Amino acid sequence: MGKRTETFHAFNPSIFILFFFSLFLSQHYCAEVYNITSSQPLAEGQTLVSPGHIFELGFFSPNNSANKYVGIWHKTIFPRKVVWVANREKALSVTDTLASLTINSNxxxxxxxxxQSSIWSTNISVPSNGSAALLLDSGNFVVQDVIGTQLWRSFDYPGDTLIPMMLLGFDNKSGKRDVLTAWKSESDGSTGLFSVGLAPQIPTQMFIWINGSTPYWRSGPWDKTKFLGIPGMNDEYESGVNLDDNVQQGTKYFTFFFNRVLAYMEISYEGTLKVMYSKHGENWNLDWEAPKNPCDHYGICGPFGVCKASASPICKCLKGFKPKSQGEWSKGNRAGGCVRKTELFCGSNTSKSVPSRVKEDRFLKMSSVNLPDFHEHISNLGAEDCKVQCIGSCSCLAYTHINNIGCLVWSKDLIDIQEFASGGNDLFIRLAHAEFGK
Known part of the structure; x- marks a missing residue:
């Protein structure tokens, strides 16, 4: 019996894998869209991609939770960091696979x-029905009309994250405030306990607040290049950070941009403010964070107390002051702060007709400190005039003169002073003459 010749080719697994992979790529490519219109909604499994493939928008469930959101993230950097969420306060169910993002009839x-129940909407007045939604390479998600006019921008509605070219601040005339608000938890994107924004002081400061009003951390005053209470702001950092304070328009806005580096600033649900960066599309790296040590927590040593992270205990009273309650202080509860040991000559009932120069108050210089909160700005005064101004006012408890800012004085309790190992500024504190000895 003759040998039968096989006419079919042997199975080649590598060809099959190549075919399957090509099919997968083809399907994946089809899942990417570049705009959303009334006739082309975004469905589960699809993503809206920016033109340069820098950002991506789609459905996601944080930490494999039961909550589902529409969010924006950097397309190629891992771990994936969601920088904006549409439906923060009203999550979809993770089992709802038929949800979609679309341009509706108006x-x-x-x-x-x-x-088909509405979960979230831009809720704006659109002049015509020819609008479309696009994701820009800046990460800004916009709705625009047929001629390209932007009618709505996600940048105007920040979440827990600030990315380059977004604004953090406020407009006094319109009353609009742009703040970052933390998530409630790792898996719940709704508004949490912590928020970040600028204070209306001159010069302004950045704050982390609890429940929108209780200070948790502050940056110190802005000196036109950096925040004075953040000693680690180096030259590279300064070059990309800007704060535009327009007194005439009543606006203050903070923004940042790093050349050749992708970055973001985030307030975590635990209350930590972080700046993260990625070079060349690599993984995220930590650049800076606050609060970093116990002394970064606002007012931890109370009024007229000073905090030094390297000391033990970390709190002490300023020279010329003693604990308000020695019992509480010895228990480690120092939030009550300190009180003055010796009454000031200025403003006391003592007659100033007798050798006043012997008794008059003097100023103690403290170096390398984060200046206390509640400063008052007196413009166009040099260092010596600043001192004279403070001496001449019995309500003035301390002063300093800062390059790029000018004269700062304090008339309220001195609170949230931190002593740095390096950096910081000088603070001149008013004390009774007796505190200086003979």
């Missing part, structure tokens, strides 16, 4: 669930 961008 031209608004709208997120609907599987039952």
């Amino acid at each position: 031209g608004n961008l709208e997120l609907v669930d599987g039952k």
Whole structure:
């Protein structure tokens, strides 16, 4: 019996894998869209991609939770960091696979669930129905009309993250405030306990607040190049940080941009403010964070107390002051702060007709400190005039003169002073003459 010749080719697994992979790539590519219109909604499994493939928008569930959101993240950097969320306060169910993001009949961008109920909408007045939603390479998600006019921008509605070219600050005339608000937890994107923004002081400071009003951390005053309470702000950092304080328009806005580096600033649900960066599309790295040590927590040593992270205990009273309650202080509860040991000559009932020069108050210089809160700015005064101004006012408890700022004085309790190992500024504190000895 003759040998039968096989006419079919043997199975080649590598060809099969190549074919399957090509099919997967083809399907994946089809899942990417570049705009959202009334006729082209964004469905589960699809992503909206910016033109340069820098940012991506789609559905996600944080930490494999039951909550599902529409968010924006950097497309190629891992771990994936969501920088903006549309439906923060109203999560979809992770089991709802029929939800979609679309342009509705009145031209608004709208997120609907599987039952076509509205979950979130831009809620703006659109002049025509020819609008579309696009994701820009800046990370800004916009709705624009047929001629390209932007009608709505995600940058105007910050979440827990600030990315380059976004603004953090406020407009006094309109009353609009742009703040960062933390998530409630790792898996719950709704508004949490902590927020970050600028204070209306001159010069301004950046704060982390609890429940929108209780200070948790502050940056110190802005000196036109950096925040004085952040000693680690180096030259590279300064070059990309800007704060525009327009007194005439009543606006203060902070923004940042690093050349050749992708970055973001985030307030975590635990209350930590972080700046992260990525070079050449690599993984995220920590650049800076606050609060970093116990002394960074606002007012931890109370009024007229000073905190030094390297000391033990970390709190002490300023020279010329003693604990308000020695019992509480010895228990480690120092929030009550300190009180003056010797009454000031200025403002006392003592007659100043007798050798006043012997008794008059003097100023003690403290170096390398984070200046206390509640400063008052007196413009156009040199260092010596600043001192004279403070001496001449019995309500003035301390002063300093800062390059790029000018004269700062304090008339309220001195609170949230931190002594740095390096950096910081000089502070001149008013004390009774007796505190200086003979």
